[in-house]
Amino acid sequence: MKIAFIGLGIMGRPMALNLLKGGHQVTVWARRAASMQPLLDAGATGAAGPAEATHGNELVISMVADAPDVAEVMRGVAQGAAPGLVAVDMSTIAPAAARQIGVDLAAAGVDFMDAPVSGGEVGAIAGTLSIMAGGSDAAFAKAKPAFECMGKNVVHVGASGAGQVAKAANQIVTGMGVLAVAEAFAFAAKNGVDRSKVREALLGGFAYSKILENHGQRMLDRNFKPGFKSWMHEKDLNIVMQTAHELGLCLPGSAATAQMFNAMVGSGMGEEDSIAVLKLLERLSGQE
């Protein structure tokens, strides 16, 4: 398939590479020309902007930072689009913003789908991302071969915005999950108990989770390199909290967790992995 890919950051670059590996013809564009080079070297075609990248392709995929970036890219896509184009945004943005972009693009004859991912850089490189799609059946059918090059667990969650709702739900679970493991470790340490033994014991029971296994191990190793930067988790939880405010939804756990991430960003830990919340807990309880 002829696919345009826009946004070649930590996630976008390996995702576009996996499309090339899957035998697709890929046109790329990124704001910084340097980000495009590895893709050009691997056989992709370069474009001068979103409109040009879109021109002549059946499917456009974007992977950028935030809702205003997606809206800007998609305005370009609409200019370059032929009728029947499917545009898929895989960034994490607010469900309401995704729905609005869908409405705007429908007016230009473009079928828009939100399809945020979970699995991080590791999953992007390995092609094992979880992909949560929201939009029409036709758009999902069109994008599915591309999704299968990038991810393993590909789910069509529902109508436009539904993918972002699932992703927000994912961030609730992972945000609180990371904090829960960090609190359990802080609790063990303050009680003078070996946290690695606690992790080992818990892995066999109902507290088992990927977060306890993977993030927990990185906490034990005190390896706070991202991974998933805490400022990004804070941004995602802000989407959750804003949506909860607008809908009238009581989310006490998410609210408390969001404040921990807010504190991390404010105290200079924003560029570290979100598991660095362990360090914040230790600082608050005098465990440094």
Added chain:
Amino acid sequence: MKVGFIGLGAMGRPMALHLQRAGHEMFVWARRPASANGLPATLCSSPAELGRRCEVVFTIITSSADVEAVALGPEGLIEGMAPDSVLVDCSTIAPDAARRIAAKLGEKGIHMLDAPVSGGAQGAIDATLAIMAGGDAAVLERVRPLLACLGKRIVHIGPNGAGQVAKACNQMIMVAAIEAAAEAMRLAAASGVDCAKVKQALAGGSAASRVLDVMGERMVKRDFAAGIEARLHHKDFGLVLEAARKSGVPVPLTASVAQQLNALMALGWGKDDTASLLRVLERA
């Protein structure tokens, strides 16, 4: 003095009346002209026209977007107000928005003060509002005689936006105190103890507060008619949390209280008094 007033709600109307009674010639504009009925004031056809006719204009309306539209939008104040005239915005809006509006007006030589108030409808009626002003100190001195018609405590906090920061701090403390009072009343009731007696006893000790007096009384009497509508506190908490996020300052208690306010909204009590936080607790 020729004084304009926009926003004739539960707060604005008594404030406008105080200015009129102090001998000022009043001009008003209202989205719904009927809300100006019975006010001894000249009704203007647009904020711009009102701006043309006044030396000082007061606004007290709901959201950042509303203030922006009235001040800067088409037929807005900016199109009518003369250089060196003053806009006193008593609304509770985001500090960022206040700074932005002040800068735009400043390009035309129009002064602005952000001057949000605390004290509720009763404070507006009694002219006992606390007024927290952000903007140029000399401009504040020019309008101080007008503000003195509305409130007793008028404090210059700092430059534009500073008044709104102070108001955000006010809301954090006040609504958290309402939640604390609600939780205490709930615990007393669930323990089979008379809430009225608890409140009476607390009023003499270290937990005494205006919130406990006023909101606690409403909780005891189960009188949930607003006062200040809870939806406005819910709106304000959105502003506070946004400001905390932009500053990277953790506000765990505020965030937790905000969730109780979200629940209150979901349960349909947004137009009732914030004392309804008690009813949220009773649902759990």
